[in-house]
Amino acid sequence: MLPPECETALQQLDAFRRGELPPDDMxxxxxxxxxxxxxxxxxxxxxxxxxxxxxxxKHCSCPEELRATIYRMIAKESRDN
Ligand SMILES: [Zn+2]
Structure with a gap:
Protein backbone atom coordinates (compact mmCIF):
# COMPACT_ATOMS: atom_id res chain seq x y z
CA MET A 1 0.00 0.00 0.00
CA LEU A 2 1.44 3.32 -1.09
CA PRO A 3 1.30 6.49 0.99
CA PRO A 4 -1.45 8.80 -0.36
CA GLU A 5 1.07 11.38 -1.61
CA CYS A 6 2.79 8.71 -3.67
CA GLU A 7 -0.50 7.48 -5.12
CA THR A 8 -1.28 11.03 -6.20
CA ALA A 9 2.22 11.51 -7.57
CA LEU A 10 2.05 8.33 -9.66
CA GLN A 11 -1.41 9.20 -10.95
CA GLN A 12 -0.20 12.60 -12.07
CA LEU A 13 3.08 11.36 -13.51
CA ASP A 14 1.89 11.31 -17.13
CA ALA A 15 0.41 14.78 -16.96
CA PHE A 16 3.56 15.97 -15.20
CA ARG A 17 5.77 14.58 -17.96
CA ARG A 18 3.66 16.38 -20.56
CA GLY A 19 3.79 19.57 -18.48
CA GLU A 20 0.00 19.66 -18.25
CA LEU A 21 -0.38 20.12 -14.49
CA PRO A 22 -1.19 23.48 -12.96
CA PRO A 23 2.04 25.28 -11.92
CA ASP A 24 1.41 24.55 -8.22
CA ASP A 25 1.06 20.82 -8.88
CA MET A 26 4.12 20.81 -11.15
CA LYS A 58 12.45 4.01 -35.10
CA HIS A 59 14.47 1.01 -36.25
CA CYS A 60 11.44 -1.01 -37.18
CA SER A 61 10.39 -0.46 -40.75
CA CYS A 62 6.66 -0.63 -40.85
CA PRO A 63 5.16 -2.53 -43.82
CA GLU A 64 3.28 -0.23 -46.20
CA GLU A 65 0.06 -2.12 -45.73
CA LEU A 66 0.17 -1.85 -41.95
CA ARG A 67 1.02 1.83 -42.17
CA ALA A 68 -2.00 2.42 -44.44
CA THR A 69 -4.24 0.53 -42.01
CA ILE A 70 -3.04 2.63 -39.09
CA TYR A 71 -3.58 5.86 -41.03
CA ARG A 72 -7.09 4.74 -41.93
CA MET A 73 -7.83 3.96 -38.27
CA ILE A 74 -6.55 7.36 -37.16
CA ALA A 75 -8.51 9.13 -39.89
CA LYS A 76 -11.66 7.26 -38.92
CA GLU A 77 -11.19 8.04 -35.25
CA SER A 78 -10.73 11.77 -35.84
CA ARG A 79 -13.85 11.75 -38.05
CA ASP A 80 -15.89 10.05 -35.36
CA ASN A 81 -14.88 12.48 -32.65
ZN1 LIG B 1 6.42 9.00 -3.59
Missing part, protein backbone atom coordinates in the same frame (compact mmCIF):
# COMPACT_ATOMS: atom_id res chain seq x y z
CA UNK A 27 6.07 22.32 -8.28
CA UNK A 28 4.66 19.79 -5.84
CA UNK A 29 5.52 16.89 -8.13
CA UNK A 30 9.05 18.14 -8.65
CA UNK A 31 9.50 18.40 -4.89
CA UNK A 32 8.02 14.97 -4.29
CA UNK A 33 10.19 13.31 -6.94
CA UNK A 34 13.26 14.88 -5.39
CA UNK A 35 12.31 13.72 -1.90
CA UNK A 36 10.78 10.33 -2.64
CA UNK A 37 13.13 7.62 -3.87
CA UNK A 38 10.28 5.29 -4.72
CA UNK A 39 8.49 7.66 -7.09
CA UNK A 40 11.77 8.91 -8.52
CA UNK A 41 12.96 5.43 -9.46
CA UNK A 42 9.52 4.56 -10.81
CA UNK A 43 9.65 7.60 -13.06
CA UNK A 44 13.19 6.77 -14.18
CA UNK A 45 12.29 3.17 -15.02
CA UNK A 46 9.23 4.27 -16.90
CA UNK A 47 11.22 6.79 -18.91
CA UNK A 48 13.91 4.22 -19.72
CA UNK A 49 11.17 1.90 -20.93
CA UNK A 50 9.57 4.59 -23.10
CA UNK A 51 12.96 5.53 -24.54
CA UNK A 52 13.59 1.93 -25.51
CA UNK A 53 10.16 1.71 -27.08
CA UNK A 54 10.73 4.82 -29.19
CA UNK A 55 14.20 3.63 -30.20
CA UNK A 56 12.81 0.25 -31.22
CA UNK A 57 9.98 1.82 -33.20
Missing amino acids: QLMRGHLEACRRCFSFKRHEEAFLDRLVATA
Whole structure:
Protein backbone atom coordinates (compact mmCIF):
# COMPACT_ATOMS: atom_id res chain seq x y z
CA MET A 1 0.00 0.00 0.00
CA LEU A 2 1.44 3.32 -1.09
CA PRO A 3 1.30 6.49 0.99
CA PRO A 4 -1.45 8.80 -0.36
CA GLU A 5 1.07 11.38 -1.61
CA CYS A 6 2.79 8.71 -3.67
CA GLU A 7 -0.50 7.48 -5.12
CA THR A 8 -1.28 11.03 -6.20
CA ALA A 9 2.22 11.51 -7.57
CA LEU A 10 2.05 8.33 -9.66
CA GLN A 11 -1.41 9.20 -10.95
CA GLN A 12 -0.20 12.60 -12.07
CA LEU A 13 3.08 11.36 -13.51
CA ASP A 14 1.89 11.31 -17.13
CA ALA A 15 0.41 14.78 -16.96
CA PHE A 16 3.56 15.97 -15.20
CA ARG A 17 5.77 14.58 -17.96
CA ARG A 18 3.66 16.38 -20.56
CA GLY A 19 3.79 19.57 -18.48
CA GLU A 20 0.00 19.66 -18.25
CA LEU A 21 -0.38 20.12 -14.49
CA PRO A 22 -1.19 23.48 -12.96
CA PRO A 23 2.04 25.28 -11.92
CA ASP A 24 1.41 24.55 -8.22
CA ASP A 25 1.06 20.82 -8.88
CA MET A 26 4.12 20.81 -11.15
CA GLN A 27 6.07 22.32 -8.28
CA LEU A 28 4.66 19.79 -5.84
CA MET A 29 5.52 16.89 -8.13
CA ARG A 30 9.05 18.14 -8.65
CA GLY A 31 9.50 18.40 -4.89
CA HIS A 32 8.02 14.97 -4.29
CA LEU A 33 10.19 13.31 -6.94
CA GLU A 34 13.26 14.88 -5.39
CA ALA A 35 12.31 13.72 -1.90
CA CYS A 36 10.78 10.33 -2.64
CA ARG A 37 13.13 7.62 -3.87
CA ARG A 38 10.28 5.29 -4.72
CA CYS A 39 8.49 7.66 -7.09
CA PHE A 40 11.77 8.91 -8.52
CA SER A 41 12.96 5.43 -9.46
CA PHE A 42 9.52 4.56 -10.81
CA LYS A 43 9.65 7.60 -13.06
CA ARG A 44 13.19 6.77 -14.18
CA HIS A 45 12.29 3.17 -15.02
CA GLU A 46 9.23 4.27 -16.90
CA GLU A 47 11.22 6.79 -18.91
CA ALA A 48 13.91 4.22 -19.72
CA PHE A 49 11.17 1.90 -20.93
CA LEU A 50 9.57 4.59 -23.10
CA ASP A 51 12.96 5.53 -24.54
CA ARG A 52 13.59 1.93 -25.51
CA LEU A 53 10.16 1.71 -27.08
CA VAL A 54 10.73 4.82 -29.19
CA ALA A 55 14.20 3.63 -30.20
CA THR A 56 12.81 0.25 -31.22
CA ALA A 57 9.98 1.82 -33.20
CA LYS A 58 12.45 4.01 -35.10
CA HIS A 59 14.47 1.01 -36.25
CA CYS A 60 11.44 -1.01 -37.18
CA SER A 61 10.39 -0.46 -40.75
CA CYS A 62 6.66 -0.63 -40.85
CA PRO A 63 5.16 -2.53 -43.82
CA GLU A 64 3.28 -0.23 -46.20
CA GLU A 65 0.06 -2.12 -45.73
CA LEU A 66 0.17 -1.85 -41.95
CA ARG A 67 1.02 1.83 -42.17
CA ALA A 68 -2.00 2.42 -44.44
CA THR A 69 -4.24 0.53 -42.01
CA ILE A 70 -3.04 2.63 -39.09
CA TYR A 71 -3.58 5.86 -41.03
CA ARG A 72 -7.09 4.74 -41.93
CA MET A 73 -7.83 3.96 -38.27
CA ILE A 74 -6.55 7.36 -37.16
CA ALA A 75 -8.51 9.13 -39.89
CA LYS A 76 -11.66 7.26 -38.92
CA GLU A 77 -11.19 8.04 -35.25
CA SER A 78 -10.73 11.77 -35.84
CA ARG A 79 -13.85 11.75 -38.05
CA ASP A 80 -15.89 10.05 -35.36
CA ASN A 81 -14.88 12.48 -32.65
ZN1 LIG B 1 6.42 9.00 -3.59
